[in-house]
Amino acid sequence: MRQPPKIHFAASRAEIAETAQRVLAARYGHVPEDEADVIVALGGDGFMLQTLHGTQHLPAPVYGMNRGTIGFLMNEYSENDLLDRLAAAEEEVINPLSMRAETRDSKIHEALAINEVSLLRAGPQAAKLRITVDGRVRMDELVCDGALVSTPAGSTAYNYSAHGPILPIGSDVLALTAMSAFRPRRWRGALLPKTAQVRFDVIEIDKRPVMADADSRSVRDVVSVEIKSEPSVEHRILFDPGHGLEERLIQEQFV
Known part of the structure; x- marks a missing residue:
């Protein structure tokens, strides 16, 4: 008989998540994360990102159950x-972005971002940014509240709120999106190949x-920020059949 997987239950600090952790651990067993076959994250999307970052050195995939608000990266709680559900789960593999920021x-x-790297004005006046892609200046001056580079996995988060495009999960594309662009006033961003720097x-x-x-x-008082996809890092996320990232990204475009 096949042995059940060894599970590590991770929970956010929300009471509802901590209660779920106690109940599930008592029912299914609980091992340290470095001994687990699978990590079950209990919380919201923010906690899921935290868990993925914190366990990226481990071979175990992460299966999330929503004990937060939206839960785009999570499965329903039960x-x-x-x-x-774990035996039937479908796996998505995503690569994060790497950020290299120089301050004054x-x-x-340096940091990794699964959803997006964003630049935001930190004072009363709009930011002025020069944009270079693969060593070529593409925009001498963008006057804005900010700008971001998003992965497909993060394209429905901050990027979508800033009116950026939703990207199919399998696409080798990044979204570069402006936030409240003042000059050029009508510039809404660009789609770039995943290999772009x-x-x-x-x-x-x-x-x-x-x-x-x-x-x-966050990093304050930056003078330059370099962003690129990091294919050497892979995050493995498990979803219930028919409810993976690809389906959710499509679904978001019809609500």
Whole structure:
């Protein structure tokens, strides 16, 4: 008889998630994350991103159950039939973005982002950004509240709220989206190949400070930010059949 998988249950700090962790661990067993065959994340999308980042060095895939608000990256919560659901789950493999940000004090900050890397104005005036793609300046000056580069997996998050496009999960494309662009006023962004390397340079850094953010990990007073896809890092996410990222991305476009 096939042995059931060893499960590590991770929970956000929300009471509803911690309660679910206790109930599920008592029912299905619980092992340390480095001994697990699968990691079950209990919380919302933010906690799912946190779990993926925190376990990317481990071979175990992550199966999320929604104990948060939206739960785009999560499956529905149920205390029943978890082993059957894990056995039938479909796997999606996604690559994050890497961010390399230089600050005014010449320090370099590096981070990975599963959803997006964004630049945001950090003062009362709009940001001014120069955009370079693969070593070629594509826009000398973008005046805006901010700009971001999004993966397909993150295209329904901040990117979509900023009126960026929803990208099919299997597409080798990144979205470059402006937030409240003032000049050029009608510029809404660009679609770039997944291999593209994007650089933002901040213009008038003293007058118009800018912060960079990679999946909620923020760096203030940046002078330049370089962004590219990181194919050497793979995040394995499990979804119930028929409810994977591809289906959810399509579904989002008809609501």
